[in-house]
Amino acid sequence: MDLKQIRQQLAKNNLKATRPRQAILEALAQASGWVTAKSLFDKLSGQEANIDFSTICRNLELLSSIGILCRVDRDSNGIFAYSLSEMDEHHHHLICRSCGKISPMEFCPLQQLNSTQTAGYSELECRFEIYGCCRDCQGKQGK
Amino acid sequence: MDLKQIRQQLAKNNLKATRPRQAILEALAQASGWVTAKSLFDKLSGQEANIDFSTICRNLELLSSIGILCRVDRDSNGIFAYSLSEMDEHHHHLICRSCGKISPMEFCPLQQLNSTQTAGYSELECRFEIYGCCRDCQGKQGK
DNA sequence: AATATAAATGCAAGTACTTGCATTTATATT
DNA sequence: AATATAAATGCAAGTACTTGCATTTATATT
Known part of the structure; x- marks a missing residue:
């Protein structure tokens, strides 16, 4: 933009x-x-x-x-x-706990969700972030 | 417990x-x-x-x-x-924005995730919450 | 039971916002 | 261009933790 x-x-x-x-x-x-x-x-x-x-x-x-x-x-x-x-599209992020790098992900769990789990609810929105250790940080000493 | x-x-x-x-x-x-x-x-x-x-x-x-x-x-x-x-199992929550009610959900997006999106990452964990308006609160004047 | 040790606590100081409200400012209307 | 109005700002005060560190306490070891 x-x-x-x-x-x-x-x-x-x-x-x-x-x-x-x-x-x-x-x-x-x-x-x-x-x-x-x-x-x-x-x-x-x-x-x-x-x-x-x-x-x-x-x-x-x-x-x-x-x-x-x-x-x-x-x-x-x-x-x-x-x-x-x-990205123009709605998306979420993948975060490396070690170096703090943030990468976009297209996946959105709301789309995957079986609707019985949210039955009766309207105006759904979700908060979703994945934390992990990226390839560059693996093997390195701790935090 | x-x-x-x-x-x-x-x-x-x-x-x-x-x-x-x-x-x-x-x-x-x-x-x-x-x-x-x-x-x-x-x-x-x-x-x-x-x-x-x-x-x-x-x-x-x-x-x-x-x-x-x-x-x-x-x-x-x-x-x-x-x-x-x-619940003993790992789970996430569904939250009503209006009344604050919190309900557990079995669904975990990490399990559904196509692994190409997190390629190279280890020690994955996620944070996931759904916000919405529960049946009881629909139609009521919104907070 | 006494001792060692690692975990946990309480205190004081710091951090990162958040909120209410009177004032200012950007935009729409005349 | 002047005016109206709704949005936004800056200030001051408040909130909800967080952190570092010396002291205390629960548990394991002797």
Whole structure:
């Protein structure tokens, strides 16, 4: 997604293209990897912008909820990593516990699920992440 | 799992049956539902015990990791709910966003996964939760 | 029963957000 | 271009843990 597409996505969701929001999106585009609210804050604080930490958190969550960003609980401790989603499709992630590498996976368990398990429920969504040890990290000493 | 089985599980994992830990397990047994670290702390603080909040958090996490407890991110905000696991088998949970009801599901996506998606990875584990709106909550004014 | 040792605790300080609210700002309407 | 309005921001205060470390405690060994 380029910035023009992102602007359209924002408009479609009644979200404004504010200065802080754009600075956040630009920083994400430059980072070209995964960032945390904290790392973005530190990066943006250096610049003239001076965006509040709460503004960053709120935006990262919001942008994730409309699919502009991916959000992953990298160390399964409730500290989230975010990145611009490169895949357009809905997807989940595979995370290496050792080096922290995050890879997209097309598989979504909701599609595979036998519907008797969720009988009576509507508006289903799922949270799904796989943790493991990637090939590069196998054999290496611990964490 | 009754208290005798739990004690065996602890011993098997080189964990001690300390006074705070036993108080926590008893409180969980009495609660017979889902508790948070905070709610347990408030409950136990009334009693003579006086267990530190960090002790409660550490124990809840530890007991979850060895399968004595289930842990669920009920509102997907990183605040965890815990309960003694009634099912012996590995399982995941279905959560109603509206009333917070948590139901176990036998389905585990790791078993269904085409192995090409996780090629090269070892020590796979997954985190999987389904969120939806249960039958009782449908039609009601939404939270 | 006394001792050793590894696990667990409590305390204090730190981290990473989250929330409520008054003020500001981007966009739509006139 | 001026105005209205709904969204977003920044601030301050709050929440829910988390971490490091010295001290205590449960269990295994003698």
